[in-house]
Amino acid sequence: MSGQPRMVEVRQNVLKHNDVLARALRKRFEDAGVFVISMVSTPGAGKTALLEHTLTQMRAGGLRVAALVGDLATENDARRLARSNAPVKQIVTGTICHLDADMVQNALDEWNLADLDVLFIENVGNLVCPSSYDLGEHLRLVLMSVTEGEDKPLKYPTIFNTADVAVITKMDLAEAVEFDLHTARENIKAVRPGMHTLELSVKSGAGMDNYFRLLDSKIEVRAECVSQSRAR
Amino acid sequence: MHELSIVLSMIDMASEEVDRHGGGRVTALHLKLGQLSGVVKEALTFSWEIACQGTALEGSQLIIEETEGRELEVVALELEAAEELVT
Numbered sequence: 665m666s667g668q669p670r671m672v673e674v675r676q677n678v679l680k681h682n683d684v685l686a687r688a689l690r691k692r693f694e695d696a697g698v699f700v701i702s703m704v705s706t707p708g709a710g711k712t713a714l715l716e717h718t719l720t721q722m723r724a725g726g727l728r729v730a731a732l733v734g735d736l737a738t739e740n741d742a743r744r745l746a747r748s749n750a751p752v753k754q755i756v757t758g759t760i761c762h763l764d765a766d767m768v769q770n771a772l773d774e775w776n777l778a779d780l781d782v783l784f785i786e787n788v789g790n791l792v793c794p795s796s797y798d799l800g801e802h803l804r805l806v807l808m809s810v811t812e813g814e815d816k817p818l819k820y821p822t823i824f825n826t827a828d829v830a831v832i833t834k835m836d837l838a839e840a841v842e843f844d845l846h847t848a849r850e851n852i853k854a855v856r857p858g859m860h861t862l863e864l865s866v867k868s869g870a871g872m873d874n875y876f877r878l879l880d881s882k883i884e885v886r887a888e889c890v891s892q893s894r895a896r
Numbered sequence: 897m898h899e900l901s902i903v904l905s906m907i908d909m910a911s912e913e914v915d916r917h918g919g920g921r922v923t924a925l926h927l928k929l930g931q932l933s934g935v936v937k938e939a940l941t942f943s944w945e946i947a948c949q950g951t952a953l954e955g956s957q958l959i960i961e962e963t964e965g966r967e968l969e970v971v972a973l974e975l976e977a978a979e980e981l982v983t
Contacts, residue, residue, distance in 0.1 A: 669974040793898035
């Protein structure tokens with residue numbers, strides 16, 4: 665017989681390994697009662713500044729917080745975040761442009777999740793690749809800064825589609841760079857109708873109350889769901 | 897550019913399938929690729945040939961069906977059985 669190839673059906677998601685692991689992580693987070701928030705953006709949109717402030721404020725409010733932070737190289741971000749006195753771990757990805765569930769799992773190794781209320785994961789600065797990888801988080805924030813222009817959502821629709829909340833940062837610079845907030849909001853709506861959007865400036869403090877209220881409400885809702893499901 | 901990691905996952909997946917079928921050589925891999933998957937077709941085909949070298953997929957064709965959703969799915973392999981290579 666000639667070597668006629670035969671068709672072998674596979675029907676498997678290429679990212680199945682990551683998805684299965686992310687699901688397991690999410691279950692582990694829920695069992696430990698920790699709420700997990702991830703942040704994605706371009707490099708320089710202000711993830712680390714926002715996170716440093718968030719960790720400091722939440723700690724002051726009595727929450728037990730920690731952060732994982734991903735970068736291709738250096739531990740600079742971990743050092744910056746450590747100023748908040750929260751436990752911080754840097755994930756150095758080498759040449760890899762995103763975090764995946766494996767990396768998160770490995771980084772969590774030495775931590776006892778039951779000692780935490782909220783865990784933050786700061787992804788590598790990149791609006792493309794992180795969109796393919798579920799990290800087991802409960803809430804994904806996508807940040808865009810006013811200096812990047814209003815059309816970011818139109819250029820990178822996929823990441824806006826996988827995120828839960830859009831945060832427009834560096835609002836203190838909006839006037840200087842002639843940022844049009846209305847257009848930006850319309851663009852977000854165009855790629856993701858109904859997406860929760862808020863704007864803030866870590867530097868001036870504008871919009872921070874709103875931001876913390878949103879995080880608090882998400883954390884509370886999750887905590888209630890978990891305690892209800894346990895009571896059942 | 898995370899397409900190379902994606903390609904490597906596809907090759908791992910296909911190689912496992914080849915082992916399950918008692919070895920052989922893959923001549924083509926059929927992939928369903930959604931527009932919203934965040935994965936770019938050109939970048940996949942760009943790295944395909946080199947990434948396949950030294951595996952059961954060496955010299956294989958990557959056949960991509962583009963869809964509208966988030967799909968990123970290995971649909972099927974075209975597999976030449978090992979004993980047929982000998983004859």
